[in-house]
Amino acid sequence: MVLEEPKAVAPSPNAAVKPADEKRKGATSAEAKQSTIYIDGQFLPESEAKVSVFDHGLLYGDGIFEGIRFYNGRVFRLEEHLDRLWDSARSICLEIPLSKEEMTEALLETIRRNGLRDGYIRQVVTRGVGNLGLNPMQCRHPSVIIIVATIALYSEEVYRNGLTVVTCATRRMSAAALNPAVKSLNYLNNVMARIEANLAGADEALMLNDAGNVAECTADNVFVIKKGQIFTPPITAGALRGITRSVAFEVAEELGMQVRETDITRHDVFVADECFLTGTAAEVIPVIKADGRVIGTGKPGPITGRIIARFRELTREGDTQIYP
Ligand SMILES: Cc1ncc(COP(=O)(O)O)c(C=O)c1O
Numbered sequence: 001m002v003l004e005e006p007k008a009v010a011p012s013p014n015a016a017v018k019p020a021d022e023k024r025k026g027a028t029s030a031e032a033k034q035s036t037i038y039i040d041g042q043f044l045p046e047s048e049a050k051v052s053v054f055d056h057g058l059l060y061g062d063g064i065f066e067g068i069r070f071y072n073g074r075v076f077r078l079e080e081h082l083d084r085l086w087d088s089a090r091s092i093c094l095e096i097p098l099s100k101e102e103m104t105e106a107l108l109e110t111i112r113r114n115g116l117r118d119g120y121i122r123q124v125v126t127r128g129v130g131n132l133g134l135n136p137m138q139c140r141h142p143s144v145i146i147i148v149a150t151i152a153l154y155s156e157e158v159y160r161n162g163l164t165v166v167t168c169a170t171r172r173m174s175a176a177a178l179n180p181a182v183k184s185l186n187y188l189n190n191v192m193a194r195i196e197a198n199l200a201g202a203d204e205a206l207m208l209n210d211a212g213n214v215a216e217c218t219a220d221n222v223f224v225i226k227k228g229q230i231f232t233p234p235i236t237a238g239a240l241r242g243i244t245r246s247v248a249f250e251v252a253e254e255l256g257m258q259v260r261e262t263d264i265t266r267h268d269v270f271v272a273d274e275c276f277l278t279g280t281a282a283e284v285i286p287v288i289k290a291d292g293r294v295i296g297t298g299k300p301g302p303i304t305g306r307i308i309a310r311f312r313e314l315t316r317e318g319d320t321q322i323y324p
Contacts, residue, residue, distance in 0.1 A: 036113040038106050038146035040097075043113055051143060057126025060134050061186030063142075064088040067280045068121040070111060074318030078104065080243045081123075088182045089125065096125050097142055104320070110146045111322050120151035120281065126185065153282050154203070159308070162288030162300045163203035163277075165217065167266055168196035172207040172215035172238040180215070180238050190218040204277065206269065206290060209238040214264040220279035221245040222287075224264060224272035225303050231268070234261040244278035244311075251310045257303070266291065274301030276308075283315075284308045 037049035057063035068081045082100050089096050098106065107121060124145040130138030154163065170192040172180060178189075190207075197205035197218070206222065209215040215238030216222055222239075223232045230252050233239045249259045269275055273296045275287040284307055286300030300308075 035148060036110065037148075038110045038144070040141075040143055040145075041106075043110065049145075051126065051145070052129045054129045054131065055126050055143060056128065056130050056134070056136065056139050057124070057143070057185050059130075059132070060127075061184060061188070062092075062134070062136060062139075063124060063126035063185040064092065064094065064183055065125070065185060066121075066123045066183060068107075068123065069119070069280050069283075069315070070116075070121065070322060071118050071315040071318055073117040073322050075107070075111075075121075075320040075322060076315050076318040077243050077247070078107075078318075078320045080246070084183065084241070084243070085123065085125070088184065091179065091182045092184065093136070094125060094127060094142055096144070098144060103144070106144070107146055108320070108322050110148050114148040116148060116150065117322070118150070120149050122147040122149065124185070151281060154285060158203070159283075159285055160300070162286035164289040165204045165206045165269075165287055165291075166197055166200040166202040167291055168193040168205040168207060170196060170205075170207065172209050174210050175236075175238065180240055181235065183240065194218045204287075206266070207238075208266070211237075211263075212265070213237050214266065214269065215239055216242075217277055217279075220277035220282050220285075221248075222264070222269075223248060223259070223276050223278065224268055225274035225276075225301060226268070226272050228257070228303070230257055230259045230303070231262055231264055232259055233264050237263060242278055242280075244280055244283065247311060247314065248278050248284065248307060251307050251314070254310065255303075255306055269295070272296065274304045276300075276304045284311045 034045040034047060036043050037046050039049055066081045066085045069076050126143045127136050128139040128141045128143050173189045193205040193207050204217045206217060207215045214222055214233050221242040223230055235241050252259050269290045270293040275295050277285050277287060286304045288295055288298050
């Protein structure tokens, strides 16, 4: 079923991640409608969208996910997200029970049923129901879940004024243990780092790898700018091959600059002229302080500003149209 295209919905600037519509205390009648969630071929109201307690996604974090944004009635970089989901699946020997075309249709239809033009999609594939042993051979049917939400991780003020980061003691897990390139449901490494940032009163945590070089933040890639040159850690440093990261590469090139992938230390962050983070949820966001050191002038820098402006333009031209 294809629904009518809705009127533009303004994203709420101060909200954290929340379902498309929530039946919360104090919700207005317009907000009282539940969001619709896709689970294994069914579209269910969120109160009925449930998974088994024997799903290994819950018991062992055995599964994969993607976070995707849509803007202006179009999904942004859908193909790249699907490719990365399929790569994650292949790496952990998980067979996604849909083709990419079927997944795309399920995803678009979930957005349509939630009636949004701007928002965030959480796409999850779990190993499925098994027994209490961790052997994935027990799990015969992986589950596919698609959640549509409105989301704004930070207020517009943070995008204007920048955020603070602290280096955390928790190291980014090494590729030899669990490759950070797999976007798995096992995010405890990142959660531990996030807790450190919270305890330190910072907005984000800078995660180092075992060699002591910067890998990434808890859900964002890191860029520094020095004397007009842009640098970011290579994937081999433990950074996710971020899709927003690749958009930043494209934008930099358009602006006549190249991003150099090279090892970065905390020192490089401290002495940078500018620093910014990229991620689907956070988008492109300036960093103005790291471990108490003021970065550059302490204000979002001019190159970061140009990258954010162009990024925002590009998001309006997303690739996959949601409504006919
Ligand atoms: C650990 C980690 N690093 C970086 C990113 C940014 O990647 P993307 O721009 O594809 O969202 C994410 C978010 O998906 C992430 O979870």
